[in-house]
Amino acid sequence: MCTGSVMNEKPLTIAVIMLHGGCDMRCRFCITDAGLDCMTRTDYGKALERIREQGFQDVVLGGGEPFLWPEGVDYAARTARKMGFLVQVGTNGVHMPDKDIHHDSIDRYVLPIDASSAEGHNAVRVFTDTRIWDHYAVIMKRLRQCREWGRSVTVSTVVSRANLPDIIGIGDFLADYVASGGRLHAWHLYRFIPRGRGGSRAARALSITGNEFDRAVHVSRCQNYPYIIYKRPDMRHSASVDFFWYQNARLCVGSEVWHEARDNSLARMPE
Numbered sequence: 683m684c685t686g687s688v689m690n691e692k693p694l695t696i697a698v699i700m701l702h703g704g705c706d707m708r709c710r711f712c713i714t715d716a717g718l719d720c721m722t723r724t725d726y727g728k729a730l731e732r733i734r735e736q737g738f739q740d741v742v743l744g745g746g747e748p749f750l751w752p753e754g755v756d757y758a759a760r761t762a763r764k765m766g767f768l769v770q771v772g773t774n775g776v777h778m779p780d781k782d783i784h785h786d787s788i789d790r791y792v793l794p795i796d797a798s799s800a801e802g803h804n805a806v807r808v809f810t811d812t813r814i815w816d817h818y819a820v821i822m823k824r825l826r827q828c829r830e831w832g833r834s835v836t837v838s839t840v841v842s843r844a845n846l847p848d849i850i851g852i853g854d855f856l857a858d859y860v861a862s863g864g865r866l867h868a869w870h871l872y873r874f875i876p877r878g879r880g881g882s883r884a885a886r887a888l889s890i891t892g893n894e895f896d897r898a899v900h901v902s903r904c905q906n907y908p909y910i911i912y913k914r915p916d917m918r919h920s921a922s923v924d925f926f927w928y929q930n931a932r933l934c935v936g937s938e939v940w941h942e943a944r945d946n947s948l949a950r951m952p953e
Contacts, residue, residue: 694937697738698772699729700927701751701758707774707817710806711840711888712880713917714746719928723753729926729933730765738924741767742792749777759787770836774807774817775824782831790867791828792836793821796844798851806844806888825859834865841898842874842888849898853907860908868910871899875916 703718721729733741741762748755748771759769763786772792797803800818807817828835839845839852853869860866873895876885892915899913917923918940925936 694736694922694924695738696740696742696923697733697736698742698744698923698925699726699733699758700744700746700925701726701748701753702746704750705745705747705774706750706776706810707747708808708810708880710808710844710880710884711842711874713875713878714880716879717929718746719931720752721928723757725928725933726753726758726761729928730762730767732933732935733767733926734765736924739768740770742770742772744772747774747777749773756784756787759784763787763789772838775820776817778824778827780827782827782833785831785833790834790836791824792838793824794838794840795821795852795855796839796842797848798855799848802845802848806840806842825864829859829862829864832865834867836867836870838870838872840872840874841890841895843890844888846890846894846898849902850905853902853905856909857905857907866909868912869902869907870912870914871895871902872914872917875918 700714700718702720703714703716704720705714719725730741743755743758743762745751748758751758755771759771762769768789769787770790770792771788775793778791794807795803796806797818800816803818803821804815809815809817825835837856839849841849845852849871856866856869873892874888874890875881876889881888895915899911903911914920918936927934
C-alpha cells in the first residue's frame with residue numbers, strides 16, 4: 683500500500699470565493715455555472731465576514747477568472763490579508779502580471795496543468811478567442827516566473843478521459859520543476875465532474891469512473907514525488923474546502939446549497 687505524498691487536512695479550513703463568473707477561456711471541463719453574480723465590494727466584504735465567523739484560515743480567490751473581476755484582484759487580496767487570511771489566487775495565468783507586484787498581497791498562485799504536452803493541455807484548455815490557442819505556453823511562462831520570484835505555487839489537474847494515461851507524465855514534469863528550484867506547495871487531482879458550462883457538454887467524452895480516478899491518484903502517490911498530492915473526488919462535498927458566491931443578490935454557501943443535491947454516484951470520499 684502506498685501512503686507517500688498524502689496530506690490530511692483539518693475540516694473546512696479553505697474558503698473559495700467565486701468573485702464572478704466571467705472568463706476568457708471555455709475549458710471543456712469547466713464546472714462554473716453562468717448564473718453567478720459579479721460581486722460588489724460590499725458583497726465581497728460580507729462574504730469575508732461570513733468566512734471569518736466560520737473559522738476559515740485560507741481564502742482562494744476564484745471565479746471565473748479573478749484577474750478579470752472589475753473591482754480588482756489586488757483589492758480583494760489586500761482586504762483578505764488585512765483580515766488575517768492566507769490568500770491564494772486560482773487563475774488561468776493569462777492576466778497574471780509579468781512582475782511580482784502582488785508579493786505583499788497574494789501568498790500563492792494556483793495554476794492549472796492538464797497534460798504533460800502542449801497538444802494535450804490545449805485540447806481541453808480553450809480560449810474564447812480562437813486566434814489565441816497555446817495556453818500551455820502561458821502556464822510554462824508563469825511557472826518560470828514564479829520560480830524566478832521564489833514564489834510557492836499550487837498546481838491543479840482535472841483527471842478526465844483525455845489525460846488519464848498522462849497523469850504520471852504530469853507528475854514527473856512537476857517533480858522536475860521542483861528539482862530545478864521551483865516551489866510547489868501541492869498537486870491537486872480533481873475528478874472530472876459533468877456539471878457546469880463546460881463539463882455538462884463534455885460528459886460523454888471526458889467522464890471517468892470512480893475506480894479509474896482512485897487508481898490514478900494511487901499510482902501518483904506511489905511515485906514518492908517530492909510534494910503533497912491532494913485527492914479531490916468532488917469539490918462540492920469536500921471535507922476541507924467550501925465555496926462562497928452571490929447569485930440573485932444572495933450570498934450562497936456551497937456546503938448548504940449542495941447538501942440536498944448530493945449525487946450518490948459522486949459520493950464523498952476520504953481525502
